[in-house]
Amino acid sequence: MIHIVVCIKQVPDSAQIRVHPVTNTIMRQGVPAIINPYDLYALEEALRIKDKLGGFITVITMGPPQAENALRKAISFGADEAILVTDRAFAGADTLATSFALASAIRQIEKSMPVDMVFCGKQTIDGDTAQVGPGIAKRLDLELLTYISSVVSVNTDKREIVVQRRSEGGVQVLKTRLPCLITMLEGSNEMRFATMPNMIRAARATVKKWDRVAAGIEDPGKIGLKGSPTVVSKVFAPTPKTAKAEIVQTESNEPQDLAAALLMRVFTRFPHVADEVRKNAAV
Amino acid sequence: MSVEAKKPAGKKKFELDPRLAEYRGIWVFIEHERGAAHSVSWELLGEGRKLADKLGVPLAGVVMGAPGEATRGFCLEAFQYGADLCYLIEDPLLNDYRNQPFTKGMTDLVNAYKPEILLLGATTLGRDLAGSVATTLQTGLTADCTELNIDPEIRSLLATRPTFGGSLLCTIQTLNYRPQMATVRPRVMAMPQRDAARSGNIIEHPLSMIETDIVTKVLEYIPDQNTSKVNLAYADIIVSGGKGLKKPENFRLIWDLAKVLGAEVGATRPVVQSGWVEAERQVGQTGKTVRPKLYIAAGISGAIQHRVGMDASDVIIAINSDPNAPIFDFATYGIVGNAMTILPALTEAFRLELAGRRETAAA
Numbered sequence: 001m002i003h004i005v006v007c008i009k010q011v012p013d014s015a016q017i018r019v020h021p022v023t024n025t026i027m028r029q030g031v032p033a034i035i036n037p038y039d040l041y042a043l044e045e046a047l048r049i050k051d052k053l054g055g056f057i058t059v060i061t062m063g064p065p066q067a068e069n070a071l072r073k074a075i076s077f078g079a080d081e082a083i084l085v086t087d088r089a090f091a092g093a094d095t096l097a098t099s100f101a102l103a104s105a106i107r108q109i110e111k112s113m114p115v116d117m118v119f120c121g122k123q124t125i126d127g128d129t130a131q132v133g134p135g136i137a138k139r140l141d142l143e144l145l146t147y148i149s150s151v152v153s154v155n156t157d158k159r160e161i162v163v164q165r166r167s168e169g170g171v172q173v174l175k176t177r178l179p180c181l182i183t184m185l186e187g188s189n190e191m192r193f194a195t196m197p198n199m200i201r202a203a204r205a206t207v208k209k210w211d212r213v214a215a216g217i218e219d220p221g222k223i224g225l226k227g228s229p230t231v232v233s234k235v236f237a238p239t240p241k242t243a244k245a246e247i248v249q250t251e252s253n254e255p256q257d258l259a260a261a262l263l264m265r266v267f268t269r270f271p272h273v274a275d276e277v278r279k280n281a282a283v
Numbered sequence: 284m285s286v287e288a289k290k291p292a293g294k295k296k297f298e299l300d301p302r303l304a305e306y307r308g309i310w311v312f313i314e315h316e317r318g319a320a321h322s323v324s325w326e327l328l329g330e331g332r333k334l335a336d337k338l339g340v341p342l343a344g345v346v347m348g349a350p351g352e353a354t355r356g357f358c359l360e361a362f363q364y365g366a367d368l369c370y371l372i373e374d375p376l377l378n379d380y381r382n383q384p385f386t387k388g389m390t391d392l393v394n395a396y397k398p399e400i401l402l403l404g405a406t407t408l409g410r411d412l413a414g415s416v417a418t419t420l421q422t423g424l425t426a427d428c429t430e431l432n433i434d435p436e437i438r439s440l441l442a443t444r445p446t447f448g449g450s451l452l453c454t455i456q457t458l459n460y461r462p463q464m465a466t467v468r469p470r471v472m473a474m475p476q477r478d479a480a481r482s483g484n485i486i487e488h489p490l491s492m493i494e495t496d497i498v499t500k501v502l503e504y505i506p507d508q509n510t511s512k513v514n515l516a517y518a519d520i521i522v523s524g525g526k527g528l529k530k531p532e533n534f535r536l537i538w539d540l541a542k543v544l545g546a547e548v549g550a551t552r553p554v555v556q557s558g559w560v561e562a563e564r565q566v567g568q569t570g571k572t573v574r575p576k577l578y579i580a581a582g583i584s585g586a587i588q589h590r591v592g593m594d595a596s597d598v599i600i601a602i603n604s605d606p607n608a609p610i611f612d613f614a615t616y617g618i619v620g621n622a623m624t625i626l627p628a629l630t631e632a633f634r635l636e637l638a639g640r641r642e643t644a645a646a
Contacts, residue, residue, distance in 0.1 A: 012447075095426075099418060125569070126447060129426035134382075134414030143498050144382045146411045162502065167380065168406050169316050170506035174381075176499040187562070229423030229460035235446070235453045238587060245601055245610075245617035255628035258618050263632045265616065266577075266598060273598050276519050276576045280545035281637045 002055035002156055004046040005106055006079065006119045007136070008039040010063050010070035011126040035070045038121030040191045041184040046119045047078045048189065049154055055116075056080050058109055062090060062101055068207050076194035076202035083109065087211040092225030095127070099135025100222050105215040106140060116156075118181040122147055130183070137181035145174065146183045154178075297437050297458060306399040306461035309335045310370070312389070312412070313346045313361055314404050316380065317506065318353050322474065322517075323404030325364040327467060329475030330431055331402055332365040334440070337433045341367040343398070347388045347490075349378040355485070362483040364475050369483060370396065374490040379501040380408050386415040388490050393420060395488065398462045400440050402431075405466035413466050423457030424464040429471050429591065440465065445568060445591050470516050470574045471595065515547050515564060521575045523549035523566055523593070524559075527582025527603060527622055531559045536626040537581060543634050549573065551589050567592035579629075581622040585610025602626065 012031045035043075046057050059079040061067050063086060071082035085105045093101065106115060118137070123130035130146070137144035145163055149171065152162040159178040164171050166185050194202070217223055248265065250257040267274040311331045314321040328344065335342040344361030348354035350373040358369035372388045389412065393401065401416075403409040405427045417424035425442035429452070432441040439456050440463040446453045457463040515521065522544065524537040534554070541548045549566040550559065566573055567589040578596035583589060585601070585608055593599070594613055601614035602622045611617045618625055 094423065095414075096418065096421065096423065127426075128445075128568075129414075129424075130410045131414040131417065131424055131426060134411060135418040138386075138415050138418040144411070144415060145499075146382075146414075147407045166407055167316065167504075168314075168321060168408060170504055172379065172501055173503040173505070174499050175502050229421070229457050230425060230455050231458060232453050233441070233456050235451055238452055238590070244612055245599075245614035247606075247611070247617045247619060253620075255620065255624045256631065258620065258625060259628035259632040262600065262616055262618060262629070263636060266600070267636075270598050273577050277544055277633070278637065280520055281543065281633075 002049060002053050002116045002154070003113050004049065004055060004057050004117045004119060005109060005115050006039070006043050006046050006057060006059045006074070007102060007132070008043065008059055008061050008070055008074060008121075009036045009124050009126075010034070010061060010067040011036045011124055033066065033069065035073055036121055036124045036126075038123055038125070038184070038186055040121075041186055041188050042119035042121050042182070043074055043077060043079065044189045044191045045151055045182070045184050046117070047192065049117070049151065050078070053154060053156060056113065058083065060085065060102065060105060060109070062086070062093075062098060062105070065209075068209075071207050072202045072205065073194075075205050076199045077192060078195075078198055081208070082205065083208045083210055085210045085215050087215075089212045089220055089224050092228060093223060094228035094230045095129050095131040095135055096229055097223050097225075097227035099132050099139060100227060101215060101217060102132065103136045103139035104217045105210060106136065108210070108214070108216045116159075116178045117161075118142060118179070120181065120183045122183045122185055133181060133183040140179075140181070143176040143178075143180035145176065145180055147185050148182045149185045149188045151182070297439075299437065300459050303459065303461045306397040308340045308343060308396075308398045309338070309400045310343045310345050310398040310402065310462070311361075311366070312401070312403040312409065313344045313357050313369075314406060314408055315346075315348060315353075315357055316408070320357050320360060321404055321406060321469070323406060323409070323467070323469040324361070325477075326469065326472040326474055327402045327404060328361060328364040328366055330467070330472040331400075332475065334400065334431060334433050335367075337435055338399075338438060340399070343367065344369040345389065345392060346370070347372045347374075347377050347385060349373065349375050358485050359482070362481045363477045363479055365478075365481070367483050369485050371485050371487050372490050373487070374492075376490060376492060376494060376497065379504065380411075381497060381499050381501065382411055382415055383497050383499060384490060384492055385412050386419060387492055388488075389416050390419050391491065392488055393462060396486075399438065401462040401464045403464070403466045405468040409466055413464060417464050420462070422460040422462060422464060423455075424466070425455045425457070426466050428465045428467045431465065431467070439463070445587075468572045470572045473574075515549055515566065515571045515573055518547035518573065519575050520544050520546035520577045521549045521566070521573055521593075521596075522546045522579045522581070523551070523583060524554060524581050524622075525551040525583030525589075526553045526557075527584065528554075529582075529623075531557070533623055534559050536623065536630070540579065540626055540630040540633070543630050543637070544577075546577075546579075549578075549593075551583055551586075580610055580614070581626055583610055584608045585613065602629075
């Protein structure tokens with residue numbers, strides 16, 4: 001039996017975030033919270049391995065109390081157990097402090113059952129850093145496999161795994177040892193639907209809540225704002241360019257006149273663009 | 284951009300830990316794969332040059348690879364793009380990228396030569412390496428920056444990046460940790476001029492590792508078929524469409540114009556999510572960052588998520604029926620009108636112009 005830990009994060013649905021036009025602050029009200037979409041590829045891949053080899057999936061998140069909803073959702077997809085690492089002391093954590101806290105919590109999980117694999121999404125949609133996965137791997141001394149497009153085979157006897165990894169210009173086929181940490185690439189699989197029994201299980205499940213001490217963290221200086229080397233010194237809205245677009249108009253405002261007028265202006269004022277267009281079109 | 288660096292809590296003037304004062308100089312990781320350097324490395328040298336001059340320190344390239352002409356060649360190229368010196372680790376174990384030996388090489392170099400700033404491309408390789416190196420060195424790392432600057436008073440890197448899905452920007456500093464690390468996406472920084480006369484010193488360093496130390500083995504490498512690859516990031520002309528085109532059939536008008544211009548086709552995230560075009564064509568926060576000479580945006584409102592991926596374009600032409608669409612706030616030229624009628628007219632205008640030129644040239 002294989003034990004897989006899947007790290008997820010509850011994030012605001014970024015497609016629905018708006019910035020207040022006057023105060024330049026994020027308007028969070030009414031923005032739905034979802035499981036980071038990239039994490040679903042990680043969870044589905046873990047579920048597939050469990051389907052094939054049998055096993056146990058622990059899903060873990062660090063976040064505010066309401067992140068429990070994300071964990072229940074994960075159980076409804078088929079995860080076996082859920083742990084919410086939550087404590088005010090974690091607030092303001094950057095990626096280094098976050099990976100420290102999660103790595104410490106995973107060590108606590110290991111005390112009851114050894115961990116063979118850790119899965120993460122390739123990045124989150126709110127932070128976009130792609131650093132927490134590698135951070136956890138380094139801290140737990142797991143073999144790090146990022147941007148995995150496919151888990152080709154898992155051999156539990158030999159404790160070996162073969163994966164396909166996306167690199168800039170191609171695909172690497174890698175073989176490594178368990179335990180390992182995998183960050184899954186988007187589009188690598190498709191999340192299953194929650195089954196009725198799993199939905200009932202999710203509703204009834206007890207989500208374990210771990211504070212700093214329960215997560216095995218002795219030194220509060222390693223977590224939250226204190227444990228974060230980076231500080232946000234300024235948050236601001238993108239400056240609107242001082243010059244707005246020059247709106248092209250003609251007497252008739254007919255499409256062909258507008259098009260001709262536009263083209264003439266671009267080619268006259270930006271000869272290098274005209275050159276590029278001619279060069280490109282000639283090929 | 285002027286940024287006021289907020290000093291850490293306590294309001295007293297920030298003072299760097301004296302033990303960190305010996306960290307000096309700016310490093311750029313020179314990424315290469317299959318014998319070719321990734322151009323983000325040269326873009327970072329261009330930006331790194333400016334930062335190094337502000338701090339009055341040397342700019343170094345870091346090259347790791349298998350022994351041979353090609354690997355050394357990247358050092359020479361780095362000098363031409365602005366590096367003053369290069370740190371070089373040549374070892375057969377570095378032939379393919381693997382996290383373990385590259386992390387070891389980079390952390391050893393940092394511990395030996397102590398740079399104050401380390402920059403890497405926000406590519407799959409760069410992010411894999413940066414995350415591991417920062418955790419191993421226990422320092423701060425700011426991902427996916429769109430702007431870099433220096434607070435000269437406290438020698439601090441001001442790393443600005445989009446946050447909250449691109450709705451806002453934030454400036455991040457790594458105060459009492461060294462090196463200060465940042466990754467930058469390809470095409471965000473301008474490509475510097477190459478100066479063939481420039482050269483510099485190469486400082487060699489060993490990789491203290493043997494193959495049996497490395498757990499992960501590369502069984503095979505399957506290169507992408509270049510023919511089907513969309514090369515949006517490096518296109519000089521891009522025609523992009525958004526949901527303002529209303530129907531997937533209308534996206535053909537984008538392809539028609541792109542064909543006449545010899546341009547690449549781009550799209551917004553909603554268009555990709557609706558399956559009108561493949562995901563490789565998405566421009567913006569969760570897609571590609573582009574920097575073409577000409578960007579034509581039709582039926583695109585100009586939401587910040589799209590804007591961060593394309594507003595470094597030289598000339599932006601926006602076609603939108605809504606005169607208040609945000610795209611008109613930063614486009615160069617705008618036409619307020621129906622993209623479905625403007626696009627064919629524009630295609631025809633370019634076709635006639637280009638045909639006319641050819642006739643003139645022939646005459």
